[in-house]
Structures are given as structure tokens and as C-alpha cells.
Amino acid sequence: MDEKILEVKNLTTRFNTPKGMVTAVDGVSFDVFKGKSLGIVGESGSGKSVTALSIMRLIPTPPGEIAAGEVKLNGEDILTLPDLDMRRIRGNKIGMIFQEPMTSLNPVFTVGNQIEEVIALHEKLSKVERRNKAIEMLDLVGIPSPEKRVREYPHQLSGGMRQRVMIAMALACEPEVLIADEPSTALDVTIQAQILELMKKLQDELGMGIIMITHDLGVVAEVCHDVAVMYCGKIIEQASVVDLFKNPRHPYTKGLISSIPSFDSTSLEEKKRLTTIEGIVPSLLDLPQGCYFQDRCFNVKEECRGGQGAPCLRSLDNHNHMVSCFNPI
Amino acid sequence: MNIWVYILRRTLYVIPILFGVTFIVFLLFNVLNDDPTYQLLGKHASEERAMELRKELGLDKPLYMQYLDVVKSAVTFDFGRSWKSKQLITEMIREGAPVSLSFTLPGFFISTVLGILISLLVAYYRGTYIDKFVVFVCICGMSISSLAYILFCQWYFAYELGLFEISGYEYGFPDFLPYVSLPIIIWLILSLGPDVRFFRTIMLDEIYQDYVRTARAKGLSEPYVLLKHVLKNALIPIITYVVIQIPFLLLGALLIETFFSIPGLGGILVKAIYDQDFPVVKAMTVFISVGYIIFNLLSDILYTVVDPRVRLK
Ligand SMILES: Nc1ncnc2c1ncn2[C@@H]1O[C@H](COP(=O)(O)OP(=O)(O)OP(=O)(O)O)[C@@H](O)[C@H]1O
Numbered sequence: 001m002d003e004k005i006l007e008v009k010n011l012t013t014r015f016n017t018p019k020g021m022v023t024a025v026d027g028v029s030f031d032v033f034k035g036k037s038l039g040i041v042g043e044s045g046s047g048k049s050v051t052a053l054s055i056m057r058l059i060p061t062p063p064g065e066i067a068a069g070e071v072k073l074n075g076e077d078i079l080t081l082p083d084l085d086m087r088r089i090r091g092n093k094i095g096m097i098f099q100e101p102m103t104s105l106n107p108v109f110t111v112g113n114q115i116e117e118v119i120a121l122h123e124k125l126s127k128v129e130r131r132n133k134a135i136e137m138l139d140l141v142g143i144p145s146p147e148k149r150v151r152e153y154p155h156q157l158s159g160g161m162r163q164r165v166m167i168a169m170a171l172a173c174e175p176e177v178l179i180a181d182e183p184s185t186a187l188d189v190t191i192q193a194q195i196l197e198l199m200k201k202l203q204d205e206l207g208m209g210i211i212m213i214t215h216d217l218g219v220v221a222e223v224c225h226d227v228a229v230m231y232c233g234k235i236i237e238q239a240s241v242v243d244l245f246k247n248p249r250h251p252y253t254k255g256l257i258s259s260i261p262s263f264d265s266t267s268l269e270e271k272k273r274l275t276t277i278e279g280i281v282p283s284l285l286d287l288p289q290g291c292y293f294q295d296r297c298f299n300v301k302e303e304c305r306g307g308q309g310a311p312c313l314r315s316l317d318n319h320n321h322m323v324s325c326f327n328p329i
Numbered sequence: 330m331n332i333w334v335y336i337l338r339r340t341l342y343v344i345p346i347l348f349g350v351t352f353i354v355f356l357l358f359n360v361l362n363d364d365p366t367y368q369l370l371g372k373h374a375s376e377e378r379a380m381e382l383r384k385e386l387g388l389d390k391p392l393y394m395q396y397l398d399v400v401k402s403a404v405t406f407d408f409g410r411s412w413k414s415k416q417l418i419t420e421m422i423r424e425g426a427p428v429s430l431s432f433t434l435p436g437f438f439i440s441t442v443l444g445i446l447i448s449l450l451v452a453y454y455r456g457t458y459i460d461k462f463v464v465f466v467c468i469c470g471m472s473i474s475s476l477a478y479i480l481f482c483q484w485y486f487a488y489e490l491g492l493f494e495i496s497g498y499e500y501g502f503p504d505f506l507p508y509v510s511l512p513i514i515i516w517l518i519l520s521l522g523p524d525v526r527f528f529r530t531i532m533l534d535e536i537y538q539d540y541v542r543t544a545r546a547k548g549l550s551e552p553y554v555l556l557k558h559v560l561k562n563a564l565i566p567i568i569t570y571v572v573i574q575i576p577f578l579l580l581g582a583l584l585i586e587t588f589f590s591i592p593g594l595g596g597i598l599v600k601a602i603y604d605q606d607f608p609v610v611k612a613m614t615v616f617i618s619v620g621y622i623i624f625n626l627l628s629d630i631l632y633t634v635v636d637p638r639v640r641l642k
Pocket residue numbers: 015016017022024042043044045046047048049050051060063064215284
């Protein structure tokens with residue numbers, strides 16, 4: 001049995017915007033296991049980043065607020081911890097990397113300084129030991145001549161290199177969970193593949209659990225073991241990667257999967273049949289009664305329109321495959 | 330690029346700027362200005378006396394020589410004598426500048442440091458009532474005329490309460506302290522508003538940057554994030570703003586010096602304008618321009634020390 005390190009239960013995060021209260025994350029639950037990767041996929045605005053920032057308790061308050069839920073790290077609810085204890089967890093037990101490698105590093109401090117800073121905060125090491133560890137981390141993430149790079153500033157590195165530095169920083173204190181918020185989205189394709197490959201390799205070596213946030217199912221297929229699909233702040237389907245790809249049960253998931261070009265379908269005709277999901281994501285300020293996906297769903301029935309409220313996430317025949325739909329396919 | 334090469338190159342840029350600035354001064358004072366000879370001697374002075382005076386003032390020289398004189402004065406700081414007091418202008422500056430600095434420098438220093446501290450505090454409490462209150466006070470403070478502050482402070486603190494001298498000056502430390510205290514306080518009131526508002530905008534610009542989120546995700550505390558990550562980035566624009574003000578400190582504050590009868594450069598300049606003492610006005614113009622150029626250069630160089638990205642450009 002896999003060892004559960006992080007357990008998110010009914011996480012709900014709201015923002016008080018000038019136009020009204022927005023529930024960006026709505027009752028989200030999932031588990032992260034040691035040495036395993038959980039993918040969170042969804043379109044832009046589905047609440048992936050807010051979920052990640054809520055776990056880190058980095059939601060700007062105001063306007064944001066974690067309204068309900070639990071985030072248990074090794075059984076302890078970190079949402080109720082005092083600030084000081086929470087700071088001991090950030091960067092130490094849970095590391096995070098962000099989508100924007102170009103701007104996520106501080107431009108006026110050297111790469112080494114920024115890696116050493118997190119080590120100094122969480123570990124009792126001397127100055128020299130910290131520098132050595134920073135060099136070691138840069139080496140680990142595949143940066144050539146790390147002794148030299150450690151003294152360089154972020155602007156002297158390429159985007160891919162900077163993302164490697166971010167990874168080195170996030171992993172410097174050997175966290176149990178790594179949250180990666182679209183770590184490869186801003187990079188070009190070959191670099192993307194390298195970064196994902198690196199993260200897989202590091203997971204094998206260090207054994208942390210990863211939450212891989214992405215809008216790209218291809219990334220999920222490549223690196224994840226389990227996957228949760230988010231839509232308008234809710235998880236609408238959750239399964240192992242194999243199950244989800246083989247047998248998607250939610251019409252939205254099916255739509256997402258069939259919009260990935262497959263390598264087998266090389267003929268032009270096949271490619272043309274690549275479906276996209278019609279319609280646009282409803283605004284969080286103006287969500288429909290019932291299922292949030294109803295207006296875009298090819299399988300919509302009367303009960304989806306609100307009579308029975310919103311559908312709940314429930315497991316179907318296979319215990320680990322959960323879907324939130326009145327008419328699963 | 331090596332930092333010394335950068336400094337050298339940046340210093341060489343000063344030369345054309347100096348020529349340009351002195352040319353404008355030359356145009357204003359030597360070309361567009363009427364011949365001051367008769368103004369000085371009286372309408373009915375003899376032709377001989379007039380010729381003599383022109384020679385003394387260097388006005389008989391061809392124009393390009395006069396221009397070179399202006400350039401020379403900008404480099405040597407030898408501005409000749411005042412028409413009015415016949416005193417060497419260099420000496421007047423040497424006497425007046427420390428007097429001006431004796432209240433502008435403390436005022437400027439305290440205002441800058443206090444302004445940065447307040448803006449950091451406001452950044453920490455961004456969006457709360459503390460933040461809104463500070464901005465409100467700044468705007469109120471800036472809306473009131475400086476004259477009102479001067480008159481009120483003179484009347485209340487100096488006259489009613491008798492805490493400070495109403496006006497005048499005494500040379501030498503610590504004798505000047507009772508005379509400069511009130512001007513320093515007024516300087517603070519006048520400059521804290523704009524300073525805090527400007528610094529606050531910069532801090533808030535930085536605080537929403539991605540690298541701040543990264544710093545928080547490491548587990549750093551908010552004060553530490555502000556004092557290390559935000560402050561060092563904010564210092565880049567702040568340095569330009571602050572260093573550029575320094576040459577103007579020499580000139581003092583025209584209004585404050587006049588109202589407090591402080592014999593600083595500002596007072597001297599105002600008096601020279603009343604007296605149509607052109608060489609003094611011209612000297613001050615050149616002096617402040619050169620100061621501006623030098624401190625501009627200094628702020629550019631400081632820039633490269635704080636911002637590692639500048640060096641490569
Ligand atoms: N600071 C904020 N203030 C107000 N609303 C916010 C804020 N941050 C996020 N939201 C709301 O939360 C919703 C979800 O945002 P989130 O950043 O989690 O989306 P995402 O799934 O990460 O999208 P993307 O793929 O574009 O990164 C947004 O649509 C927005 O309405």
C-alpha cells in the first residue's frame with residue numbers, strides 16, 4: 001500500500017471580488033502519496049493555481065480566504081497551524097515551483113544566494129556547507145559548471161536553466177511534497193520535455209510526492225500516476241492515469257482527451273476529426289443551476305439542469321475511479 | 330562589460346552634456362540679455378568708463394570667447410565677482426552652501442529614511458485602514474501651501490511656545506541648531522508626503538511580483554521578504570529619485586530661507602534676482618547644473634551596484 005503524505009479534504013477557497021463572491025476552489029479532495037505524482041488538469045481559470053496556493057496558505061487575504069476544508073500533512077491539519085509553524089513547512093516539507101521561470105527568481109540576488117536562503121532558513125548548516133549544498137543542488141538538476149553558475153544572476157540564465165534553479169530551490173530541503181504549477185508551460189517544447197524528465201528522475205531519487213498542475217493531458221500521461229480533472233473549481237473526475245485515458249466517464253474529460261492529437265491518427269481525415277469542446281467556461285460569478293458543464297455537454301439530460309442540484313463526486317464500478325456526473329458515459 | 334569601463338564611458342558622456350548646458354546658459358545671459366553697462370553705471374556715463382567696464386566684465390570679447398568663459402567657469406567654478414557686493418562669487422557660494430546644507434541635509438536625510446520605513450510599513454499593511462489613513466494624510470499634507478506651514482510654525486512653535494528662534498542664523502555648531510530646527514521640521518512636513526507616496530507606489534509595484542511569491546513559498550516571514558527582497562528591488566528606482574535631489578539641497582529652499590532670514594544660497598539667489606545681479610544668478614545656474622550632471626552620473630553608477638542587470642547593457 002502506498003504511503004499517504006498529503007490529504008486534501010473538502011478544500012474551499014473564495015475571493016471577495018468587486019463583482020461579488022467567487023468560489024475559485026469548491027470542495028476539492030485528493031490524496032498525494034509518497035513517490036507518486038498526482039496530476040491536476042483543467043482549463044484556464046478552473047482553480048488549479050488557487051488550489052496549490054491554498055495548500056501553501058499563500059492566498060492573498062484579502063481578497064481571498066480559505067473558507068473550509070482540511071489539508072493534512074502526515075495526518076496533521078496545516079490549515080489550522082499558527083503562522084510561524086506554517087512557515088516551517090513552506091519550502092521545507094512542501095516545496096513549490098511556478099509557471100513563470102523568467103520572473104519567479106529575484107533579479108538582484110545571485111542564484112546561489114537564493115538557494116542558500118531557503119537552506120539557511122530550514123537547516124542548521126554553516127555558510128560553506130550551504131554554498132556546497134547549493135552547488136550540489138544545481139548539479140543535481142543538471143546545470144553544467146554549477147560552481148560558476150552559483151555566482152550568477154538570474155538574467156544570465158535561459159528560461160529552462162531558471163526553471164531548473166527553481167526546482168533546485170524547491171528541493172533543497174528535501175520536501176515530502178513538491179507542488180509544480182505548470183512548470184513547463186512557459187518553456188519551448190524540447191526544454192519542456194527535459195524539465196519533465198528531470199522531475200521524474202528526481203522523484204525516483206528523492207521519493208517526494210508531486211502535485212503536477214497542468215492544462216496539458218499530454219504532460220499528465222507522461223509523468224503522473226493519478227489525475228484529477230478540475231472544472232469551475234470542482235473536481236469532476238478522478239482516477240488513475242491509465243483508467244482515465246482508457247475509460248473517461250465524464251463528457252468533459254472525454255472531450256479533453258479527444259482534443260489531444262494522437263500519434264496513430266496520421267491521416268489528414270483523422271486529424272480533422274480532432275474534436276474541441278464547444279462553448280466557453282461559464283463565469284464563476286454566474287454559474288448555472290445543476291451541473292456546471294451542462295451547456296457544453298453533448299450528453300445533457302433534464303436532471304443536469306438543476307432539479308437535483310449539482311452532481312456529487314462518487315465512485316463508479318471501479319472504487320478508485322470517481323466522477324461527478326448524472327449520466328456518466 | 331567591466332564595471333570600470335562602464336563608469337569611464339558614462340563619465341565621458343558628461344562632456345557633451347556640459348557643453349550643451351553651458352551653451353544654454355550662455356544664450357540666456359550673454360546673447361539674449363541686454364548690454365548691462367549703462368544699467369550699472371547710470372545712463373549718462375562717459376563712453377570711456379563704459380568701455381572700461383565692458384572690458385572688466387569680459388563683454389568686449391568676441392561671442393565665442395564669452396562662451397568659452399562660461400564653459401571655463403563650469404569647470405573651475407571661478408565665476409568672477411558680484412556686481413552688487415563686489416565679493417568673489419566662489420566665496421559667496423563657499424559661505425552660503427554650508428548654511429543651506431545645515432538644514433536641508435538633515436531634512437532630506439530624515440525624510441528619505443523615514444519615508445522608506447513608512448512605505449515599507451504601509452506595504453506590510455497594504456489595503457488596510459492603516460494604508461488608507463497614511464495615503465490620506467499624505468494627500469492632505471501635500472494640498473496645503475508651504476507658506477501656510479511656514480507661517481503657522483513660526484507663529485505657533487516659535488512665537489507662542491517659544492521653542493525655537495523665529496528667524497535669523499548663527500554660524501558654527503551647535504549655535505545654529507535653534508535656528509535650523511524649525512526649517513528642518515517644515516522641510517520634513519513638505520517632503521514626507523510626496524516621498525511616502527512615491528516610495529509606497531514602488532513598494533507595492535514590487536510586492537506583487539512573482540519573485541515575492543517565490544520568497545514566501547520558501548517559508549520566509551513577511552518582514553524578511555519586505556526588508557530583503559522587496560527593498561533591494563525598490564532601491565533601484567528610489568536611488569535615482571533620491572540622488573538627483575542632492576544638488577538642489579545646496580541651493581536650500583528659497584521660500585524657507587527667505588522667511589527665516591537664513592543666509593544660505595537660496596536667499597543669496599533670491600536677493601541677486603531682485604538686485605539684477607546677473608553674474609550671481611548666472612553662477613548659481615551653472616553651479617546647480619553642474620551639480621545636477623555630477624549627481625546624475627553618480628546615480629547611474631550606483632544603479633549598477635544595486636542592479637546586476639544594468640552592467641550587461
Ligand atoms: N487574487 C485573486 N483575486 C480574485 N479572484 C481570483 C484571484 N486569484 C484567482 N482568482 C479567481 O480564481 C479563479 C481560478 O484561478 P486560478 O489561477 O486558480 O486558475 P488556473 O486554473 O490556475 O488557470 P491557469 O491555467 O490560467 O493558470 C480565477 O478565475 C479567478 O476568478
